[in-house]
Amino acid sequence: MRVTVKLFATFREGRFKVEEKDLPDSSRVIDVLLPLNITPEEVAICLVNGRDVNEQHVLNDGDTIALFPPVGGG
Amino acid sequence: MNFEGRYKRNSETFSKIDQLKFAASTVAIVGCGGLGGYIAEEFARIGVGRLILIDGDRLEVSNLNRQIMATELNLGQYKVEAAQERLGIVNSEVRIEVVKGWFEEDRGAELFREVDLVCDALDSMQARVGLERVCHQMALPLVFASIAGWFGQLGVSLPGDYSVSKLFGRADRGVESIWGNPAFTPAVLASLSVAEGVKILVGRQPSLRHAWLQVDLQTMEFERFEIQY
Numbered sequence: 001m002r003v004t005v006k007l008f009a010t011f012r013e014g015r016f017k018v019e020e021k022d023l024p025d026s027s028r029v030i031d032v033l034l035p036l037n038i039t040p041e042e043v044a045i046c047l048v049n050g051r052d053v054n055e056q057h058v059l060n061d062g063d064t065i066a067l068f069p070p071v072g073g074g
Numbered sequence: 075m076n077f078e079g080r081y082k083r084n085s086e087t088f089s090k091i092d093q094l095k096f097a098a099s100t101v102a103i104v105g106c107g108g109l110g111g112y113i114a115e116e117f118a119r120i121g122v123g124r125l126i127l128i129d130g131d132r133l134e135v136s137n138l139n140r141q142i143m144a145t146e147l148n149l150g151q152y153k154v155e156a157a158q159e160r161l162g163i164v165n166s167e168v169r170i171e172v173v174k175g176w177f178e179e180d181r182g183a184e185l186f187r188e189v190d191l192v193c194d195a196l197d198s199m200q201a202r203v204g205l206e207r208v209c210h211q212m213a214l215p216l217v218f219a220s221i222a223g224w225f226g227q228l229g230v231s232l233p234g235d236y237s238v239s240k241l242f243g244r245a246d247r248g249v250e251s252i253w254g255n256p257a258f259t260p261a262v263l264a265s266l267s268v269a270e271g272v273k274i275l276v277g278r279q280p281s282l283r284h285a286w287l288q289v290d291l292q293t294m295e296f297e298r299f300e301i302q303y
Contacts, residue, residue: 008288009225010249017293044245051302052240066299068288071222072248073255074105074197 001025001061005032008068023059030055032065044070080165081121092276093121097167099275100124102189104177104205106153107131108260109219109267110195111143116268118161118168122275125161127154128173128185140257177201182208191271194218195264197250199242206231206238217271217280219263223253226263229286229301230270237301241286259291 006018015036023031029046033039033055040055045068048057059065077085081093088096099122103110106129114125131153137144143156154172161170173185177196186192192209194216196202202218209216210233218238219228231237266287270280288297 009290010223010253041245044248045241047299050300069222070199070242070245070248071220071225071227071250072197072199072202072242072245073221073250074107074109074195074219074260 001027001059003027003032003059003062004064005036006064006066007036008066009071010069011036011038011067027059028055029053029057029059029065032059033067038067042069044068080167084120088120088272088276095276096121096272097123099190100126100188101191101193101271101275102126102128102186103193103195104128105195105197106143106157107137107195107197108140108255109221109264110193111141111153111157112261112264113193113195113267113271114157114161114170115142115164116265117271118165118170120268120272121165122168124169124171126171126173126185126189127157128175128177129153130174130176140255140260142261177205179204179208182212186212186214189214191274192216193267193271194238195267199245199248202242203239206236210234210236215274215280217267217274219267220248220250221255221259221263222248222250223255224259224290224292225249225253226259226266226289226291227286228263228266228270228289229282230274230280232280232283235284235301235303237284237286240301262291263289 047066106127133144133149148156152174158170213233216231273280
């Protein structure tokens with residue numbers, strides 16, 4: 001299956017802004033994170049098709065995954 | 075109120091009635107660093123009648139790169155006192171009240187007495203979530219903003235929304251601990267906060283309820299995301 005991965009803020013450093021990825025069926029969000037060298041703890045928000053999910057969420061063909069690091073400064 | 079003098083250039087954007095509403099309003103700004111300093115500056119210039127500034131920190135040399143209240147002359151001074159002095163000569167019509175201490179959840183009722191709007195300009199995730207809880211308990215609207223490097227997030231949480239806990243509930247620390255904060259990011263996010271805040275003060279709908287704005291000043295992208303309930 002094919003999904004679109006969108007990275008935001010500092011996650012883009014040394015990676016990309018948006019990329020399409022081929023994944024085995026029933027892959028989870030965690031399977032997208034690991035090859036990107038992003039740990040679940042580093043993710044403040046993960047949206048799949050606009051809905052807030054955790055790293056165990058099972059992906060479907062055509063999904064868009066958006067990953068945001070925590071931005072907390074004042 | 076003299077609409078032809080100090081507030082002449084607010085007019086058309088804001089009606090005389092809006093301007094009177096500002097004068098009768100109180101905004102509490104929690105955190106008086108990069109974001110809070112600019113937020114206080116803009117609300118004072120716009121003509122909000124009373125500002126409550128809350129921060130237990132003193133100015134230090136590493137604040138000079140971005141905090142509008144910091145100068146080479148006032149290092150070591152409480153941030154809220156430095157702000158009070160500056161705003162006193164920016165707009166002496168504004169009553170500036172300062173709290174030299176940290177926001178704590180059990181002090182909400184005391185800190186936010188007769189407050190119309192709260193601005194979250196904190197730098198700790200936990201404190202942000204606690205502040206939202208207090209605002210909801212006290213039925214107060216909250217504008218929240220956060221910054222790190224070239225990036226920022228901004229939104230509005232009205233009682234019952236829990237936007238902050240959704241956005242900030244998971245992490246302990248943000249990437250700002252690595253990326254720092256340059257001068258322009260707090261200025262931009264503070265201005266966006268005030269633009270949302272004034273709408274609430276005059277009784278218009280804020281634009282970022284049940285949503286947040288993801289700001290990227292590297293790519294100049296401002297993207298809105300909905301917070302699903």
